[in-house]
Each structure stands twice: as structure tokens, then as C-alpha cells.
Amino acid sequence: MKGEKCRKLDETPFPFYAYAQNMQFKGMFSPEGGGRALIDALVASINRRKGEVRPAAGVNRILFRDNRAVGVKTEDGSDIYADVIISSIGIKETLFRLIPEQARPLRPVKAIMKHQSVPSFLVLLVGFEGDLSSFGIKRTAYKTIIGDPSTMSRDPTQKGWVCDDLTISFPSFIDTKHRNPRYPTAEMHHETRYEYFEKYEARQDSDEYRLIKRRITRFYLDHLDEKFPGIRKYVKYSRLITPLDIKKWTGHDQGSMFGLDIHKADNPQLSPRSGIKNLFFTGEDIFAHGLTPLNGVLTASVVTGKNLVKRFRNANGRIGF
The missing domain is CATH 3.30.70 (Alpha-Beta Plaits)
Structure with a gap:
């Protein structure tokens, strides 16, 4: 969006400001072994579950049948079907790029209009x-x-x-x-x-x-x-x-890789539930940019019906990323 300004410091919730400062004091965060190590860990987890990773398979649109998300059409023309579709590109990008206008759920469409992109x-x-x-x-x-x-x-x-x-x-x-x-x-x-x-x-x-x-x-x-x-x-x-x-x-x-502004965390209408059966959101628009791993845990909790945040906290004594 043109003409936008970044949120001023006094408009930023203190926990998020403190998190950002702590991250910078430590030299920013980086996965051990670099980005390749992160990808290898994710792929290994998928393979253990007999899943499949398709690199460079961009999605053109989400496929629907009887008002349910049933799969995706990729850029090479392939149709991939699944019981659950999870989009991590961002709520705004999912709604306006992957879903036809007549199928867009009203709740998240109205919700994102209250926010700017960072x-x-x-x-x-x-x-x-x-x-x-x-x-x-x-x-x-x-x-x-x-x-x-x-x-x-x-x-x-x-x-x-x-x-x-x-x-x-x-x-x-x-x-x-x-x-x-x-x-x-x-x-x-x-x-x-x-x-x-x-x-x-x-x-x-x-x-x-x-x-x-x-x-x-x-x-x-x-x-x-x-x-x-x-x-x-x-x-x-x-x-x-x-x-x-x-x-x-x-x-x-607009190259806004952190998605919607930080106040999205206060908007209950922005959640993993898309309003379309079988379609869920994850990524930076669910809770807060910079806390993307936690956003993924929240989506997984909704999809599975299990409180995974509580499970990780009990296992580790705290939530830390």
C-alpha cells in the first residue's frame, strides 16, 4: 500500500519491542548450519510421515468442490489433492491471489482491511x-x-x-x-x-x-x-x-515479507481458520512477524485439535524460539 508509515515506537506493544531488541542484542537469530540445515530438518520430518516435497512447484490457485478446499493447481498445470490445505504465503496473498472473488470468506477479508502491510x-x-x-x-x-x-x-x-x-x-x-x-x-x-x-x-x-x-x-x-x-x-x-x-x-x-502490521495479534478475526472448510492459514499473519515458528504451532494445534503450545511448554519448561 502506498503512503504507509511504519508503526511508531509508542504504538508498538512492549513485549514485541523487547523481543526485537533482545534478538538484535544477540546478533539476530540464525539456524545452526544455516538455511540449508533448516530445510533439511523440515524435509526429514515430512519424509518420516511418508510425505512428499515438491520443490519449485508454485501454486496458481486453490481448488474447491462443494464449498470445500480440496487441492491446489500448480504453475505447471498439475492438480494436487489433499484433505487439508494450509497456506503459508500470508492471509492477504491467499485471499486475493489464490481464491476466486466469489469464494472469498467475508470474515478474514474484512479483518485485513483494518491493517496495513509492513x-x-x-x-x-x-x-x-x-x-x-x-x-x-x-x-x-x-x-x-x-x-x-x-x-x-x-x-x-x-x-x-x-x-x-x-x-x-x-x-x-x-x-x-x-x-x-x-x-x-x-x-x-x-x-x-x-x-x-x-x-x-x-x-x-x-x-x-x-x-x-x-x-x-x-x-x-x-x-x-x-x-x-x-x-x-x-x-x-x-x-x-x-x-x-x-x-x-x-x-x-509489495515485497512485505512480514505481512500485516503488528496489531494483527489483537485481531481475533485473523486466525488459522480461514472460514472455508479444509483450508487453514499459517505464517506471519497469524500472530506476529518474527515469531513464525509459534505461528506454525498455533495452526498445527487448530488442525489437529491438540494444544501443542501447552505440550511444548510442558516438555521444555518454557516456549522459546
Whole structure:
């Protein structure tokens, strides 16, 4: 949605603010072994249940019969049928992209109209070669804030852009068990508006867009070198991820990978139950962005009729992700 602003600090529930700050103090969260380890664990669990994983099988629409969800049609034209359909793309994306208008349940449609989508991101992935121990890098997130970043009034596509809220973290310094000390990694990100990049949606191969990406990358790397003088000579790889990339890879509207705003947690109409028999929602719109694993547990509890949150709490003494 154009013209939106990020929620100001005094509008953010304190538990969510505290969670976010705690996460940054610890250097952001990252699965042990990286993203591949997370995927391997999920696939192993599915295989144990005699399930099947179909990679790169995008869904075009949900199939219905007698007002019940019965399966999905994939981009390659295949029909896959199941007793239970769970969509994790986001409530908004599921309703308006995968369900025909006449079949959309009124309750969640009305509920999402009360919420805005959170902003998108600029992310720079950085790979180094060499020993960075002399830079004193800690297992924390480094932040730089200029002015009021919640307004996101600075356009990254314009010359002279200055980033108003930049976060730097070093994933390889967190996962010491699996890291290769000779090839450390860093991640730099900044919340921004999709509308700044929207005009390049059909021109991503243009020289103008490439120049903008190089300019943003240079700004990020310059800032990294200011924070850790001399580190830039160790940079051997960098890749800039823009809101256009996030929209393409995640399928989220406006590249808003965290979905609806944080106040969705207070809306009882946004739940795993879609209002259509056999169709359920999961993902970031169920409870809160940043707590996606818990959102999955909530959906599984609804589908199975078992209080899995209580079960995990009893087994572990607390809920922690």
C-alpha cells in the first residue's frame, strides 16, 4: 500500500519491542548450519510421515468442490489433492491471489482491511575472505539510526541517499560450530518502501536500475568500512536484495515479507481458520512477524485439535524460539 508509515515506537506493544531488541542484542537469530540445515530438518520430518516435497512447484490457485478446499493447481498445470490445505504465503496473498472473488470468506477479508502491510527491505549479503578477528566483531547487531526511521522518507533510488536506519549483523560469528573462519559473512539491512522501487518493476535489466543497485551497494560497503576501518579489503562477494527481489522470491504483496502490521495479534478475526472448510492459514499473519515458528504451532494445534503450545511448554519448561 502506498503512503504507509511504519508503526511508531509508542504504538508498538512492549513485549514485541523487547523481543526485537533482545534478538538484535544477540546478533539476530540464525539456524545452526544455516538455511540449508533448516530445510533439511523440515524435509526429514515430512519424509518420516511418508510425505512428499515438491520443490519449485508454485501454486496458481486453490481448488474447491462443494464449498470445500480440496487441492491446489500448480504453475505447471498439475492438480494436487489433499484433505487439508494450509497456506503459508500470508492471509492477504491467499485471499486475493489464490481464491476466486466469489469464494472469498467475508470474515478474514474484512479483518485485513483494518491493517496495513509492513514495509519491505533492502538487504546486502556480504562474503569475506580472510581473518577478521582483529576487528573486534561481537555477536550482536550494530545499528545506525539517523532522524526518525519510522517515516522512511528517504528514497534509496535517489542520488545522495543517506540510509536512516541500518543494521549490520554477522551470521557466521553466531554459528561458530558450522562457520568457516576463513570465509566470514555479514548481512546489512534497512526497511524501506516498495513504492520507491515500483517504477523499476518492468525495468530490472535497465542500466539505470543496475546503476542504482551499485550506488546502494557502495553506500552500504562504505558504511561497513566506517564502522570497521579496513574491513572492505576483505570483501570478496556482495549481493543486493531489493524489495522487487523479495516480492519475486517470497510472493508477498509489495515485497512485505512480514505481512500485516503488528496489531494483527489483537485481531481475533485473523486466525488459522480461514472460514472455508479444509483450508487453514499459517505464517506471519497469524500472530506476529518474527515469531513464525509459534505461528506454525498455533495452526498445527487448530488442525489437529491438540494444544501443542501447552505440550511444548510442558516438555521444555518454557516456549522459546
